[in-house]
Amino acid sequence: MHIRSLFLSDLGQNTPAALDLPRLAEAAMSALEKSFAMETANSPNHSPLNFAGSPINKTLSAEEKLETFRQMVRIRRFEQAALKNYQKDGTMGGFLHLYIGQESVAVGAASLMGDHDHMITAYRCHAHALAVGMNMNECMAELYGKATGCSKGKGGSMHFFAPDKNFWGGHGIVAGQTPLGLGLGYGLKYKGLEGCALCFLGDGAINQGAFHESLNIAALFGIPVVYIIENNGYSMGTSQKRSSAYKDCLAQRSEAYDMDWDVVNGEDFYEVRAKTHIAMERARKEHKPTILEIMTYRYYGHSVADANHKKYRSPEEIADYKKNHDPINLWRAKLIEEGVLTEESAKTIDTEAKQEATASTQFAEESPAPTIEDITNDVYWETDNNTEASQIGRHFFND
Ligand SMILES: Cc1ncc(C[n+]2csc(CCOP(=O)(O)OP(=O)(O)O)c2C)c(N)n1
Numbered sequence: 001m002h003i004r005s006l007f008l009s010d011l012g013q014n015t016p017a018a019l020d021l022p023r024l025a026e027a028a029m030s031a032l033e034k035s036f037a038m039e040t041a042n043s044p045n046h047s048p049l050n051f052a053g054s055p056i057n058k059t060l061s062a063e064e065k066l067e068t069f070r071q072m073v074r075i076r077r078f079e080q081a082a083l084k085n086y087q088k089d090g091t092m093g094g095f096l097h098l099y100i101g102q103e104s105v106a107v108g109a110a111s112l113m114g115d116h117d118h119m120i121t122a123y124r125c126h127a128h129a130l131a132v133g134m135n136m137n138e139c140m141a142e143l144y145g146k147a148t149g150c151s152k153g154k155g156g157s158m159h160f161f162a163p164d165k166n167f168w169g170g171h172g173i174v175a176g177q178t179p180l181g182l183g184l185g186y187g188l189k190y191k192g193l194e195g196c197a198l199c200f201l202g203d204g205a206i207n208q209g210a211f212h213e214s215l216n217i218a219a220l221f222g223i224p225v226v227y228i229i230e231n232n233g234y235s236m237g238t239s240q241k242r243s244s245a246y247k248d249c250l251a252q253r254s255e256a257y258d259m260d261w262d263v264v265n266g267e268d269f270y271e272v273r274a275k276t277h278i279a280m281e282r283a284r285k286e287h288k289p290t291i292l293e294i295m296t297y298r299y300y301g302h303s304v305a306d307a308n309h310k311k312y313r314s315p316e317e318i319a320d321y322k323k324n325h326d327p328i329n330l331w332r333a334k335l336i337e338e339g340v341l342t343e344e345s346a347k348t349i350d351t352e353a354k355q356e357a358t359a360s361t362q363f364a365e366e367s368p369a370p371t372i373e374d375i376t377n378d379v380y381w382e383t384d385n386n387t388e389a390s391q392i393g394r395h396f397f398n399d
Pocket residue numbers: 124172173174201202203204205206232234235236302
């Protein structure tokens with residue numbers, strides 16, 4: 001049995017049926033994948049499932065590998081500090097959706113981005129923000145609703161943004177980001193830029209009409225967009241099996257739109273990078289969209305308000321993931337095995353990440369709150385720029 005099938009069959013009745021990955025991969029194989037498979041098949045050291053040997057991973061330097069590990073650790077420590085702060089004294093409010101357990105997905109994808117690539121995601125956005133290079137201070141301050149936050153304290157947990165880093169948020173309407181991701185890709189093609197849009201969504205978002213409308217246009221117009229389903233098995237308290245109709249997997253639905261797809265084992269950092277890279281190249285060079293379904297898991301509830309998260313899944317299931325499938329532990333072990341990381345340097349990276357998170361808490365707590373005068377700023381471009389339309393209060397229709 002393939003490792004991923006084992007991984008899924010461990011999960012019990014609330015989880016997707018075991019996937020036969022080799023068969024699915026064969027069905028979904030593109031020309032690029034075939035050339036990689038042929039290359040690896042011809043090399044005595046690399047089997048097609050040895051993703052460390054994929055072209056994009058072979059070129060990773062030791063320093064770059066360490067950097068990806070550092071990013072994952074920073075994200076986890078940031079979120080653990082955020083949870084602690086949230087529960088501390090009530091000064092942090094609003095939603096808090098933690099990404100803990102899924103770190104390899106955002107970091108793997110962000111590590112592949114070039115100057116013309118863009119990223120957009122749903123409300124579980126802390127990791128994507130840090131992975132594209134936002135700093136902990138602006139992110140923690142945003143959680144506290146402070147003026148120094150990345151969205152000036154008006155967005156909170158669900159709305160981290162950094163347009164200067166090609167990061168377009170942080171969206172609360174389930175699947176609302178999917179037509180926006182399409183638009184990012186359309187913009188690239190329209191401007192003749194060789195880049196792609198990475199649009200993340202949850203397994204619960206795939207049944208939304210807006211997503212299917214986006215898929216249709218993406219395939220019809222040849223838009224350079226990669227839809228990445230982060231399949232953590234649950235949408236709020238509902239398992240994938242109880243919410244979605246599917247044959248073998250969710251990504252396979254793309255076949256109805258004549259679109260390429262693949263399923264990815266999210267706990268294997270090399271696999272995340274290898275398969276995401278193939279999809280990104282397909283978008284950049286051939287203007288073809290792809291759906292990737294990355295199998296992953298969240299350790300905490302849907303948000304901090306989800307106190308019953310051990311009722312819709314067993315404590316054993318969560319414990320199994322933490323013990324056997326944690327993406328940070330697995331990447332750490334791989335890097336130690338490769339001689340890139342030592343136990344000692346791993347500890348140093350962890351200590352530094354904790355210190356950075358603590359410092360960001362202090363920064364956020366000491367930062368000023370937004371002023372009342374600022375409350376209507378950054379809502380309408382017309383108001384901010386004092387256009388004629390804003391003066392008559394009719395922003396969109398002049399007749
Ligand atoms: C259009 C819409 N319907 C319902 C909701 C309420 N809601 C918020 S998150 C969520 C579950 C989404 O789950 P999934 O897409 O799997 O993402 P995950 O939370 O697992 O990352 C729902 C139903 C919403 N925000 N928007």
